[in-house]
Amino acid sequence: MSVVKVTQDGVFGEGEMTFGGSFVPDVLQNALNRVAEAFEKYKDDPEFIREYHYYMKDYVGRENPLYYAKNLSDKLGGAKIYLKREDLNHTGAHKINNTIGQILLAKRMGAKRIIAETGAGQHGVATATVAALFNMPCTIYMGEVDMQRQALNVFRMELLGSKVVAAKSGNRTLKEAVDEALMDFATNHEDTFYLLGSAVGPHPYPLMVRHFQSIIGREAKAQILEKEGRLPDYVVACVGGGSNAIGLFYPFVDDLSVKIVGVEPGGKGISTGFHAAPLTAGKPDVIHGFKCYVMDEAEKCHSIAAGLDYPGVGPEHSYYKSIGRAEYLSVEDQEALDAFVTLSKTEGIIPALESSHAIAYAMKLAPTLPKDQIIIVNLSGRGDKDVAQVSEMLN
């Protein structure tokens, strides 16, 4: 029996402490029901699986390596650190695993049009990429402020043939972009598929995104068994919405000897209120139509890593926290920045600022452990997109 208790409607947990589900108006619920039915129908379909794996291999470049970071491990003088190299995927991060899976489902459902939300633009680019690949018109909602901050990603999406629409209400960032995408979906679900970017949102998205991202953990498990002949002691990943983390964690969740650690962005420090760490410093609430840990309204959603600043978090992580299966803690901007520099200098690998949070925690953990222990860190993306920002901060 799995430690993960989840109902057919995507409600995690039992009794009073439940997470996930779907809290949306009826029109939107109808649209979500159609997606849930299609996902159930195709997820175990041999032809669907074959097609997904074809694109994972020949388009994305999987499987990617599980790399023993010997220089970094030796320097720290403790546990062995392995890096799961999602940074080597086409488009430079794990997000493509999910966008390929969802667009294959959209095609099966007969959708004529794709929509998506994006914050920093990474999910927008991954969606625009697969929309180009499958020749489908695509509209991406993005906060007006984010469009100014991430102008290069807006250009990438347009270059790939997508239309980027500015969300102009409220703070004009990710939250408003999600609101507009949900509204579009409710209105146009007859011919439109909403391709959501993380393990968040109403059912079935958290389970669907976990399904497509779990390729990370399945590969990592087979690779560590081959290299070390045993399971790791720790699996560590950064948590924004939680998709790269759940992708690594889920295949290990019933291996109780494996400790699971999710690293949230502590921003300028939890006590300053400038962070994006709902599991560390939030409480259960409903956001965007599902229940999870949510940041306090008075706090300012902030992280050095644009891809991590979301005020909620995936319901499955909220559940793992509530049953104690995983530990969630936070790493501050400065520590992530130090890890970004350290991994670049010791291994010749420039990590995404998001992934640098997970590396920063592994760098603290490894020296406290004996040399025969093993830590797997998800290197969720490459840092090329971040070098201009970091150069400005360091000079």
Ligand SMILES: *Cc1c(COP(=O)(O)O)cnc(C)c1O
């Ligand atoms: C988007 C992004 C994240 C955060 O999203 P999750 O859904 O929490 O994985 C982390 N790392 C990289 C490289 C990203 O692009």
